Amino acid sequence: MLTQDTSARAGTITIALQRFIRSYGLILILAVITFSFTIIQPAFLSLDNIIGILYQVSLVGTMAVCSTFVIITGGIDLSVGPVLAMSGLYTVFTLTANGQLLIPALLIGLLTGVVCGLLNGLAVSILRLPPIIVTLATMSIFRGVALLTGGSTLHAVSGPDSFLFIGQGKIAGLPFPIFIFAIVALIMLFLQTRTRFGLNVFAVGENEEAARLCGLPVMQTRLLVYVISGIGAAIGGLMLTSQVNTAWSTYGSGVELDVIAAIVLGGTSLAGGSGSVHRTVIGALLIGEMNNGMSMLNVSVEQQLIAKGLIIILAIAFNNKLLTWAEK
């Protein structure tokens, strides 16, 4: 008993440092990248450019924070791309059919996300199929439905202004998508840290059997995380459609990779049980900074792709090393 006490005291400093790294290791990496880009190109740290970065990451960031819970439960959602496309299409269809009424159109768009998420969630929780298989299949199915209902033509948005405000509006000089990203991230963070549901998500991801034995609603939790991920994709669809004035059945192809990259770069483990919404925000910012910084430095698109992949691997490897040390 006595020896344990002394060791605890001796290790206090190490423990404090370990805790710091566990919580802020990522921010350190973010700071290093920011610093490096700024040295090479001082304009990187200008207010305009920072706003630009935030604007660029808001779409993927919003979708990623909404998918974070899926990953924490040990699942994955590959179907967000076509859900984004469908949500955009059906919103535009409703706008056209309903004489430009905003609210019903938004609701239809979001409902698309709910329904798709529900289908994913039911297959995962009730049929107990592996999430990667389910969402790989629904990625194909949903894309097929988008193409079937939306054809291969672009569908233009002719208004109303309130709808265009979602992707193009500004408040106090800040693009509105940044606010959407911020609000959605705050809601998700609130769900994660303050609610019983948020705790259930961690419990199911960490140890499903123990969660069941504690009487936790395992199936409902699994179902709900996919619904939230679907809603995130649907919001993404609204943002994109409003930004570019069009809806198209092939929008969002490959976006699932950016979404998962942001979550994983944030340090959320694909094995489930650990992770956090705020980490995903930082992960999305990291990706945004890299894209932006390399464009400013006139790195060609081809080289950017290669560099981005390498940085993701290096950053995660570095962060894992830090974390393994910090968790000793």
Next chain:
Amino acid sequence: MTDNNILLKARGLSKQYGAVQALDNVDMDLRLGQVHALVGSNGAGKSTLVKILTGAVAPDSGKLLIEEHPISGNTRAMLDAGIACIYQDSQLVPALSVLDNIMLGRQPTRRFGFLDRKTQRDIVTALLAKHDLQLDLDSPVLALPPVQQKEVEIAKALSLNARIILMDEPTAALSHAEVEKLFRSIRRLREQGVAILYISHMLDEIFTIADQVTVIRDGKVRLSVPIAEISKKMLIETMLGQELSAEVRVTQKQSHASTEVALECRGLSKTGLFENINLQVHSGEIVCLTGLVGAKRSELVRAIFGVEPADRGEIFVYGEPVKIKHPLDAIRLGMGFVPEDRRRDGLFMSLSLGLNIIMAHLSSATRLGLLAQGTIRSVGNEQIADLGIVPARLDAVPRSLSGGNQQKVLLGRWLTGNTRIIILDEPTVGIDVGTKANIYALLRKLAAANKAVLIVSSDIEEVLTVADRVVVMAQGRVTGNFDQTQISQELILRAASGEVM
């Protein structure tokens, strides 16, 4: 004095972790053809010693000699020197065959790296014949009973020409009959001159199999004598030190059972598992459900708790007929369940102790779906203090706790809220003598507080220590039901082997 039989000598081994002196000037001799038991409470330094012997950690000072030649180095060097270890958790690849597991990583090959199956089979067959082990070479390991899996690990060690085999809790997953079988294998190894270091919490086993026993406590060797020269009582006292052993003796048995039936099963059946189970647990009573492996005791209590509900039959809680289809139903009725494998089925390893404790009673710590952090903290702190969980920190994670403290966290989970009926499946597996006594005292306290306690236990000593009543199962049926005046080891064993009493 020279002793030609000494195979391995450890001299003055010390190892410090931070401020903790894990090992302090430890001497030990392992002799040819001797089973040497190493005992001590959790944290006494046993695992550090094992790690030094396997080369996983280097000692700060001291040396190891095999036949007077100094050896040191990494795990590879120790294997080459003839020291192999059979860990508590299987190190085998379950899906591969016995043949492949024994030679894993060292399979003989032909040209271009193709496996030489025939040579491999010949080598292994010869090895098994030499050591009189009977194993089906082509069966995948996962299809073997636990005791044969241990034998595969022994064969693997022998195939490495090991002359010194360390066994860490080798019987943890074995039934009574299987332990006997393992002991026969160990005795054969002894006859062939292998030195065995046998680490176990099961003192009965040590008195059965060991020739020599070494006790360590707080990193020091307290005693090393031939087993014939020590009594069990003395062994326990040496392990625990003076004060603690007094505490153990106080686990007096005093029944608090009332006439109120808290939990009753009538004709509970689940096809292929158990049949027509009748069982009563009174308020304030500790009932032990015992039997051999395969008696389906775990399956029965899991059915009662609604994990995999029974097909037929009725359950009554305080006289009311109830339907339990899900653990949540059971929890709402005031039942709690501590599963057998606390790591796999019980704990959330990366969540804080506070959350682990509150997890089954979240509704009491939730207002309108929001978590009440204050309640979670106060409930957690109360349990940590009451149960004496170390470290006493709400934000610690179970991963860093000893087995005994992990078990206390799980107990704390059910002492929270209005649990009146608590079911524990093998509550003291892998827990040291001191903490065991602690947990028994706690269970007795629960009974004194008028709670009904149902324990699944294979440990006959445990059953005799804690039970007010013993229910014995064999092959899915109740074969014996003994109250305190009738409980005896002999009756229990006869019922467990299927004789209906």
